[in-house]
Amino acid sequence: MSAACLAQRVDSLRGFLVVGNMDFSKYRKQDIEEKLKRAKFRPMTLMVTGVTGAGKSTTLNVIFQHDVAKIGNGVEPETMRLGEYRLNDAFRVWDTPGLGDGVMNDQRHKKKIVYLLNTKYQSAERNTYGLIDMVLVIIEGSNRDMGSTYTLLNDVIVPNIQGDRVLVAINQADVAMKGRHWDKKTKQPDTVLLNFLEEQVSSIQRRVKEATGMLIPKPIYYSAEYGYHLKELFDFIVDHMPNNRREL
Ligand SMILES: Nc1nc2c(ncn2[C@@H]2O[C@H](COP(=O)(O)OP(=O)(O)OP(=O)(O)O)[C@@H](O)[C@H]2O)c(=O)[nH]1
Ligand SMILES: [Mg+2]
Numbered sequence: 001m002s003a004a005c006l007a008q009r010v011d012s013l014r015g016f017l018v019v020g021n022m023d024f025s026k027y028r029k030q031d032i033e034e035k036l037k038r039a040k041f042r043p044m045t046l047m048v049t050g051v052t053g054a055g056k057s058t059t060l061n062v063i064f065q066h067d068v069a070k071i072g073n074g075v076e077p078e079t080m081r082l083g084e085y086r087l088n089d090a091f092r093v094w095d096t097p098g099l100g101d102g103v104m105n106d107q108r109h110k111k112k113i114v115y116l117l118n119t120k121y122q123s124a125e126r127n128t129y130g131l132i133d134m135v136l137v138i139i140e141g142s143n144r145d146m147g148s149t150y151t152l153l154n155d156v157i158v159p160n161i162q163g164d165r166v167l168v169a170i171n172q173a174d175v176a177m178k179g180r181h182w183d184k185k186t187k188q189p190d191t192v193l194l195n196f197l198e199e200q201v202s203s204i205q206r207r208v209k210e211a212t213g214m215l216i217p218k219p220i221y222y223s224a225e226y227g228y229h230l231k232e233l234f235d236f237i238v239d240h241m242p243n244n245r246r247e248l
Contacts, residue, residue: 022231024063025088028238032090035238041245045092045131046237049113049157050138051148052098055171058224059138060085060095063234082116094132099156100148110156117160120248130246135161136237137168139204141176141197141221150211163214165242168204169233170221173197187226197221 036042048056064085083095094116097109119131135157139149157166173189174182181193189197201219208216220236222229 047094047132051100051145054138054140130248134165141172168219173221174223
């Protein structure tokens with residue numbers, strides 16, 4: 001076996017260990033296919049966005065079960081380019097660079113995201129539609145940089161895609177209370193942290209409404225690092241898939 005092949009095996013094994021035997025390329029595939037058939041478009045294309053260090057790339061790596069996206073050290077922004085990943089022939093995801101990376105870089109990153117949100121394709125009937133069907137905004141559980149999240153929502157997301165195509169999810173549930181009340185063995189929060197996360201969900205939904213005017217579905221919380229609520233994250237996305245193409 002070549003070194004590259006071995007490395008890939010190790011990577012996929014790591015993903016396997018994190019989320020058990022969950023294979024997201026097959027999970028709810030039939031359901032997704034049926035939704036797309038009714039909506040008359042294919043594939044479903046999701047853009048993942050959020051401030052730098054929120055865990056966008058980590059989330060994609062566990063869903064795809066190997067290292068598709070480069071993960072940062074939490075200080076320097078890691079993803080600098082837009083990148084497309086295919087989970088299967090019905091579902092694609094675009095990873096994006098995170099805001100909160102200094103004024104100049106943020107301008108550059110915003111431009112890339114706006115460009116992606118305005119990228120069009122032509123259907124067989126020669127109508128044009130937006131490439132991105134839906135946006136997932138990832139927030140980190142500790143709420144370190146909510147200012148950048150609101151800037152992202154207000155300056156980039158709201159003006160460029162319909163609000164009912166936007167979902168918010170809270171990652172890093174394990175460190176939402178600085179690592180307290182998280183059981184590393186069972187990979188679960190205790191009741192104190194659970195209550196805290198539930199409150200956070202309501203407060204973020206309310207704060208997003210106040211800051212942007214958008215009424216988003218109740219966000220879910222998860223931990224990409226521990227594979228906690230990843231199935232719920234995927235369900236959240238599939239359950240909110242749009243039922244038509246995006247007019248542009
Ligand atoms: N504790 C904890 N750390 C996490 C979790 N998810 C990601 N991280 C860590 O957070 C850091 C940043 O993760 P990335 O996935 O690179 O973040 P990103 O959102 O892609 O960042 P940019 O590419 O810079 O926009 C890494 O050190 C991850 O290991 C999580 O659920 N819990
Ligand atoms: Mg990244």
